[in-house]
Amino acid sequence: MHIGVFILLLLSGERNFGVRLNKPYVTRVPMDIPVFTGTHADLLIIVFHKIIVSAHQRLQPLYDCLLTIIVNISPYLKTLSMVSSNKLLHLLEAFSSPWFLLAAPDNHHLVFFLLEAFNNLIQYQFDGNANLVYTIIRKRQVFFSLSNLATDTQTIAKLSTKNSNLPPTSSKKSIDQSANKQTIFQTNSKSTIDGEPQLNKEFSQQLNISSGGVIPSAVTTTLAETPSIHKMTERTLAASPNIDGNEHQRSGTNNEASPLSSQAASPSSPTMASSNHFQPTDNSLWSPTSEWVQSWKGKLPLQTIMRLLQVLVPQVEKICMDRGLTDESEIIKFLQHGTLVGLLPVPHPILIRKYQPNSGTVMWFRTYMWGVIYLRNVDPPIWYDTDVKLFEIQRV
Template sequence: MESKHQFGMNGFCRLLNNPLIQTYLPGSCKKIGFYQELLILFWKFCDRNKKFLYYVLKSSEILDIIIPILYFLNDSRTDSSKIGLMHIGIFILLLLSGERNFGVRLNKPYVTRLPMNLPIFTGTHADLLIIVFHKIIVSANQRLQPLYDCLLTIIVNISPYLKSLSMVSSNKLIHLLEAFSTPWFLFAAPDNHNLLFFLLEAFNNLIQYQFDGNANLIYSIIRKRQVFFSLSTLPTDAQTIAKYGTKSNNSILSLKSSSNILEQKQNIFETNSISNTDDESTVNREVIQQSTIETINNPMITSLAETPSIHKMTERTLAASPNFNSNQHQQSDINNQTSSPLIQSVSSTVVSHNGSNSNQNHLLDSNIWLPTSTWIQSWKGKLPLQTILRLLQVLVPQVEKICMDRGLTDESEIIKFLQHGTLVGLLPVPHPILIRKYQPNSGTIMWFRTYMWGVIYLRNVDPPIWYDTDVKLFEIQRVIEQD
């Protein structure tokens, strides 16, 4: 049976990596164009055959599946005709991230250099995943916003197992937190604060379970400590809320009336948190030409079913705490007793669109939502900031002192100091690891059915075998080219 699984795994790896093959002789390697069908088939294999899924997760070749998926996600993030491809790729990563071995495998160094428009970095496959996810979010494609929860859930699931993040990926995470923690963004929609909870949970996992190897992230947190201080003092008075709420609504209205929506939505992410290491690499011209040709050859797209909320797609389970640092886990009994309220607070605060928090929503009219003081107070007190604020309370004075005593101005020297530091006994008791595993539901079943038949339809437009048929599963739309 295992040989059959290996045969299937080898086939998926070989075909999914086909578009990534680079040769010196043009046309010497025939490129396939059915990677959407491959991803659908791979999803069906993993969803229907749990033995195959477990084989994939324990196989060292799982990275040969992840790399092409990340390549497709990065290449398709601004192409409106590939929204379905973005969904299926992210759903596959969400399914895999529910298992510990997925996060552990991501610690393998990333040495392959693919033609992707990404910052140059030296790190692991986890760094690649975080950088690609950051790129997807800052691309500000409005149709990808329902996937933000999925992207951050994947990061949360793998965060307890990431041994060492690079400076580039650390800055990307801080950048996302900085963007999502601004009052005008938090007050713009009733569910925006959920993204903040996911990011803070990921930071807590990295600090509590992987502090020793993540000096780059700790340094980034210290450098941007004001972001966390501002969160702890987030205003809840009606006057300030009204001021930010008005700004948010004006921004939304201007976005709706603007002809250049993409540029204005990217203003969310225009902060100074990007370091000098974030220089963009040059784009491979063949990739651009191939993407343009595919868009021209496929001028039609099919509509997709509504993306289910992350709370309907996943179920929360407790993972066994990794024994990375035995000194941090001496009080396991106290750990379980102390952390249960934390999990309950996170679970009760991160609610779906139809959750209890929606009762606090105030509508100015049918399209504009206004925040209230009661609504903000319902989740502000549950922000998991205790671990991070305690870390800053301990390390910031130490870093400032060593900088003054030794006259340090180079960040590499500060990072070396942090690498030899320890917070054993100083941080709150480590919380249990909360994993959100994918669970089949009617929403995702309907989405996959619509997407699969949409791909089949578009692949068979010429000859017109669908002519004079009554298709009611989806709508056909023309792709509008963007300059």
């Protein structure tokens, strides 16, 4: 698993890899994933989602890498399916839950990665991603809640104290409680996201155990830790993707670059300074503060998404009411013919995090390689009466 993710991280730094992921996925490989019609990019996102929601403790150090891969390829993904769009929003729901954000000092970096991916898709590939735009509109409460995240000391202390006992409540059934219009747009009726709220609950509980508690095990192994993403990658600016010769006019820009967008593209942004969230650390010695939450909340790159919602939500509400739409496909058709020309902030620079060799990955690969060599040669017992020490096994 680790080697496969490292290879994908290396490939994701190349523009051609992202472009070729738009090729339709037609070869069906037996996998326990939802049936979908889409591209190889959809397959990648769906598989990554499955890896993350498994909440396996040994895979958690890979979350940074998985989301970095998604960010790297996001400017080039022309048409995401409804299934993969829902998976991305589901991840944001889980990672933006207050209890999860306050559980560890670096958990908020996962939210920055996902928001950066959404911004890339909106700014550079708006035309073909009506499914994603529709999903963002339906799940807009996630972004509103994130924007209104409490920063006062009393609320933070309350969440921190009861962190392990809080039920996950980030998923909401109703998108607009004040509306009386019973359409697909206003309510979470049956659609391709059925089953996700329950999955989100199980996922949240597992993440809470893994990040804040200890999973009992008879044997624990001490291996080389997965290097943090900022040590494995170097940041480079990529050329804007060529979208029908005029990508900026399609997505829409205005003449004023926002401070928030500049922060999102800045190397000093929390997104760029991400470290390994799930390295074994004693989180009981750390507690969130109001100053800490304020230090990164103000840098959340939400302006592009909020502007999109500000423009499109009233339009979709009006068309639903005027035409009495009850089918999400009709709303998606409307969004496909929509435009945000002149309404969005100036497109931010595309920041690609390219894999670079480092001492951490060298140590990891060396440990893995010798582990394979050792296990492949235990019969006949060529290691008998030797003092090979690849790793330590501690029985508890």
